[in-house]
Amino acid sequence: MVGVCLAPQFIGELTYFLFLIHPLFFYYTVMLKKGLIQIYTGDGKGKTTAAFGLALRAAGQGNKVLIYQFLKPASLDIGERFALKLGTVRIRVEALDVEWDMAKSFDDKKQVAKAKTAISEALERLAQTAEKRFYDVLILDEIVFCLSKGLASLEKIKDLIERRDPCVEIVLTGRGATDELIAMADLVTEMKNIKHPFDKGIEARQGIEF
Numbered sequence: 001m002v003g004v005c006l007a008p009q010f011i012g013e014l015t016y017f018l019f020l021i022h023p024l025f026f027y028y029t030v031m032l033k034k035g036l037i038q039i040y041t042g043d044g045k046g047k048t049t050a051a052f053g054l055a056l057r058a059a060g061q062g063n064k065v066l067i068y069q070f071l072k073p074a075s076l077d078i079g080e081r082f083a084l085k086l087g088t089v090r091i092r093v094e095a096l097d098v099e100w101d102m103a104k105s106f107d108d109k110k111q112v113a114k115a116k117t118a119i120s121e122a123l124e125r126l127a128q129t130a131e132k133r134f135y136d137v138l139i140l141d142e143i144v145f146c147l148s149k150g151l152a153s154l155e156k157i158k159d160l161i162e163r164r165d166p167c168v169e170i171v172l173t174g175r176g177a178t179d180e181l182i183a184m185a186d187l188v189t190e191m192k193n194i195k196h197p198f199d200k201g202i203e204a205r206q207g208i209e210f
Contacts, residue, residue: 032063032136035169036186037161041144041177044191045209051139051173052080058169059089063136068126069095070119070142070152070174071102078210092135096122106149115151119143123156130164138164139171148176158184 038054040047055065072078074095081093098111098118105111123143130138146152161170161184172181182188204210 032167032169035136035164035167037184038169038171038187038189039144039177039182039185040171040173040189040191041175042189042191042193043175044193045196046191047173047175048080048141050189050191051141051171054171055091055137055139056089058137059091063090064134065091065137065139066129066135067091067093067139067141068122069093070122070140070146071096071100071115072142073097073099075099076210077206079206112151119146119152120156123152123160127156127160127163130160130168130170133165133168136167137169137171140173142174144172144174144177144181146174147178147181148174154178154180157181 040050052067055067059065069078072095074097076095084091084093096115096118098115099105100111100115105115126138126140129135140157143152143157147154147157157172164170172185177188177190198204
């Protein structure tokens with residue numbers, strides 16, 4: 001038998017080569033010992049941005065992350081979604097399968113009723129996902145706003161929180177967090193609008209606001 005000695009330089013090159021082929025080969029999982037409930041709310045910018053940042057951090061530690069976006073249909077041009085499709089991080093993004101226009105849909109009774117039904121069904125599926133721990137971190141983007149506008153029920157959200165596996169982290173984002181919802185959370189951050197370019201008539205910029 002002929003022994004083979006791999007030079008340190010070769011090992012380094014091999015490691016780099018394997019990383020280029022499949023970065024997930026080097027992922028290790030840091031299991032959450034206890035999952036908490038987080039809320040990002042307020043009228044300031046940055047709620048979804050903060051949630052996506054947390055998702056990247058969790059995925060970087062080997063956790064599986066699901067981001068479910070309410071009132072942001074797949075047809076919307078959203079930069080975060082495109083970026084995640086290009087990478088190999090373990091973050092899955094899904095969107096409620098209901099078209100929604102923030103400026104018009106609230107005045108359409110049929111559209112509101114359709115959204116309520118879809119949101120209720122989505123929360124039930126997400127509760128099952130959290131209960132079985134298919135993902136370590138579950139982000140419900142804009143569900144707080146849905147609750148504040150009567151599109152989602154507090155009972156459904158509470159059921160999801162109570163049924164989840166104890167090690168699943170739940171992040172809820174959106175304006176208008178109610179006292180009842182805040183009471184269920186372990187961490188609540190309020191983004192406060194001090195100054196915004198919208199006030200000067202500057203429209204949302206692709207790559208920054210969406």
